[in-house]
Amino acid sequence: MSLDKENGPLLRVKGLEKRFNLDQGFLESLKFSSGKLTRETRAVHAVNNISFDVDRGDAICVVGESGCGKSTVARMVAGLIAPSGGEIHYDGERIDGLRGKDLLPLRKKIQMIFQNPYASLNPRMTIGQTLAEPLRYHNPSMSKGALQDKAAAVMKSVGIDPAWGARFAHELSGGQRQRIAIARALTVDPEFIVADEPISALDVSIQAQVLNLMLEMQEAHGLTYLFITHDLSVVEHFGTKVIVLYLGSICEVADTQTLFSNPKHPYTKALLSAVPQLKDDRSNHIRLKGEIPTPINLPSGCPFRSRCPLSDARCASEKPMPLQKDDGSVVACHAVEEERVDALNWV
Structure with missing residues (x-):
């Protein structure tokens, strides 16, 4: 099934799931239980039936604990x-089943910026080679001069002197390396950039520079972002929109x-209360009790119930479904549905 390219979202995620199996072989799955040999397979339930849309030009932030x-x-x-399950649609076409060469057209449209600029750049390649590699891969007919010109233009756009193309990654600072990582993502003229905590490894003084650069690139190139972060001040x-995750x-x-x-949501309230502020009139920080359950054995019902002071019997037996509110927000919480959150004066 294809979506409407004109009126639909650029990215649509429906019922997405991901499980990582812990038992890699048959022998690892064999367990002794009550004197009997049984087979049990264990898995980390990393993502559990999530759905969201990303419109063109948006900067969607996904937040939550580590x-x-x-x-x-x-x-x-x-x-x-x-x-492991669910669907991912990009520009009206389903992409989660694409493999090998079928992914090549998508690679030009969707690029990724990784968290650690010290690990994401090849130490054996110069900056010029690093930027030319994706261009050469996606445009094999492009001449060497055209490759160099494109790499130099992209370096200028992110505030890096093209003369640095002869340098290696170890000769640059963290902020400069991340600028190169952003430049590498921009070389193939993408529409959509997935940024996985791109500033968490940088000094605070450099973080604002990289964020402002990404905003400038969004305006200049018409980019759409899926921005992964744990920093709510960012x-x-x-x-433009926020998705709050808890235990997948x-x-x-x-x-x-x-x-x-x-x-x-009670969890969102707790996260926001932990954001440092200069104001003195802010209410006290919300301290969540208990430990985060293991994603190997997910709790029944609401995944947040073991740490939520509003949880009740329904929360333990029934997983809350997303509920759209009058202001357009979507919340998955029985307490919100039953209007019990206001009874607890948290924020």
Whole structure:
């Protein structure tokens, strides 16, 4: 089934799931239980039935604690790993089943910026070679002079002197390396960029420069972003819409202004309360009790119930379904549905 390219979203994710098997062979799956030999297969349930849309020109931020499945979502959207279930549609066409050469046209449209600029650049290649490689791969007929001209133009666009093309990655600072990583993503003129925590490895003084560069590139090239981060202060500056993940499930989806002014899910409220602020009138930080459950054995019902002070019997037995509110936000919470959140004066 194809979607409407004109009126539909640029990216549509439907019921996406990802499980990583822990038992790689038959012998590893054999277990002794009550004196009997049984076979049990274990898996990490990294992403669990999530759905969302990304419109053209948006900067969608995916936030949550470490291990909540953010990077896994990014890699599935970019086609680096295959989902265990669900569908991914890009520009009206389903892409999650594409393999090998069928992915080549998509690679030019979707590019990825990785978290660590110290690991994502090949130390044996000069900066010029690094930028020319994707161009040569996707445009084998392009001349050497054209490759060099394109690489130099992209370097200028991200604020790097083209004369640095002869340098190696180890000769650059972290911020300069990440600029090169952004330039590499832009060389093939993509429409959609997946950025997996692209500033978390950088100094705070450099983070703002890289963020502003990404915003400038968005305006100059008409880019759409899927931005993975755990820093909500970055989200407020960068994102147009926010997706809050917890243990591989979506808690809340809202535009940035709505989420920060009127968070609804108890987990979202707790996350926002932890953002450092200069104001003295902010309410006390919400301290969540308990430990995050293991994604190997997911809890029944709501994944957040073991840490939520509003959980009840329904939360333990029934997983909440996404519910759209009047302001356009989508929340998966029984307490929100039953209007019990306001009874607890958190924020």
